[in-house]
Amino acid sequence: MFDLECKAIEEHATYSPEQTQKLAAKFTSSLKLGDVVGLVGQLGAGKTQFVKGMAQYFGYTENVNSPTFVLMQIYSIEGKDQSIKQLCHVDAYRIVSSTDILNIGIEEYLGRQDTLVVVEWPEKIVNIMPQNTIYIEFSLGMENENKRLITIKKPEK
Numbered sequence: 001m002f003d004l005e006c007k008a009i010e011e012h013a014t015y016s017p018e019q020t021q022k023l024a025a026k027f028t029s030s031l032k033l034g035d036v037v038g039l040v041g042q043l044g045a046g047k048t049q050f051v052k053g054m055a056q057y058f059g060y061t062e063n064v065n066s067p068t069f070v071l072m073q074i075y076s077i078e079g080k081d082q083s084i085k086q087l088c089h090v091d092a093y094r095i096v097s098s099t100d101i102l103n104i105g106i107e108e109y110l111g112r113q114d115t116l117v118v119v120e121w122p123e124k125i126v127n128i129m130p131q132n133t134i135y136i137e138f139s140l141g142m143e144n145e146n147k148r149l150i151t152i153k154k155p156e157k
């Protein structure tokens with residue numbers, strides 16, 4: 001499903017949540033507005049920690065988590081980059097039907113030039129993910145419980 005034609009594949013390893021956040025902040029600095037990012041990986045792989053780092057890049061220091069009853073959260077951003085207004089964080093884990101997809105309201109945010117959209121569990125809503133989504137795959141490293149392998153796949157434009 002995610003075997004895209006890639007322009008660039010970057011492989012990273014991190015050894016703490018903080019390192020994952022730092023990697024996310026650096027990655028975010030390379031994004032352009034309107035980009036959509038899909039985070040793929042099992043429960044506890046580090047997807048939400050990564051989103052936290054993305055938000056930190058914009059100076060957003062409030063809580064970032066995977067809320068139990070909310071599928072989408074909007075983090076308002078002021079300051080760092082005048083042109084970005086918000087980071088839209090979707091966690092599609094609980095999506096079971098196409099009606100649920102429509103109910104999230106994500107489509108309002110996709111492709112907007114003042115917004116970045118980041119989706120955990122994009123495979124649950126693959127039919128509405130844009131073609132040029134940047135997918136990032138997370139997996140657990142073997143030799144250490146805090147090791148994570150993080151592969152960034154930028155699609156061919």
Ligand SMILES: Nc1ncnc2c1ncn2[C@@H]1O[C@H](COP(=O)(O)OP(=O)(O)OP(=O)(O)O)[C@@H](O)[C@H]1O
Nearest residue numbers: 014015016017020043044045046047048049066146
């Ligand atoms: N290198 C690392 N990077 C990120 N998280 C790590 C790392 N090492 C340990 N952790 C821990 O792994 C957990 C990652 O949780 P996180 O909520 O980010 O996972 P997730 O992929 O979003 O899972 P879910 O699908 O349940 O939302 C946290 O408890 C974090 O402290």
Ligand SMILES: [Mg+2]
Nearest residue numbers: 047048066120
């Ligand atoms: Mg999560």
